[in-house]
Amino acid sequence: MSLRYSFAAVLRLLRHQKGLTQSDISNTVAQSHVSQLESAKTTATIDVSCELASAMRMQPGSLITLALACYGQRTPRELLTDVLAELEELELADVVLNHQQQPTKTPAMIDAERKRDAIRALKREGATQAEAARQLGLPEATLRRLWHQVSDS
Template identity: 45%
Template sequence: MLRQSKGNTQRSMASSLDQTTISKVESGKHSVTLDVSQKLAAALDLELTALIALTVSRDSNRTPREVLLASLAEIEALGLADTNQTSEPERKVPLNVSAARKKWQAVQELKRKGLTRGQAAKQLGMPESTLRRLWKQVSED
């Protein structure tokens, strides 16, 4: 319906996608990934969200406006409506690295306070060999 309303033929859209894929999608014989949906939207000169809203609207007996407003309400409830989302996931420090960093910081803090290695090991409840290694370590590497 969208393709025809814009006056496009399957062949004219085939620069973005294979004509067979377009035919299968239109006949409901092929599911699409987000990447393919993005290419379809681009070929139709639409935002991907508009294409998805129109598709959801058709399948849910709601208007595209209702679909988009419901989506916006959900995004606002998450507190994300006015923030740009990064394309790469945030890199998190592995737990073992984080734990090691905390131990090192705790040892260095007690060292700055003037405690002996033995006192620091006892206070932190760690083996003296581990404490000795962390005591000598100069950076958090």
């Protein structure tokens, strides 16, 4: 069973439990989209889930937790207990994350950084491009490109 069916069931349940109509929660989400979500004809994005939760005056995490608990045939408490344990294991339970975190460096990015550091050191020692290419075992074209990316300091 797709998660969209659980989300649809939870959305209908919460809306009815709060005595709201589809129009009532259609502040930023079109009523026709709410209808499609409730009939599991479409899937909600994180942004739409947040907007719907806000319109129902609840935390987005509550809406998503209920949908995931329904999908996994578990209680929300069981799910949240497991989530908290997982976050504690990752040492992230009490961390405020920066939404502008730097992207993770790929192995290629790390390798290029290592090469630039080596080139920088050779430039400081007074090596020529040809000498640096030989010492580092790099093709001359690659060395030239990286050579001009690094500062002399």
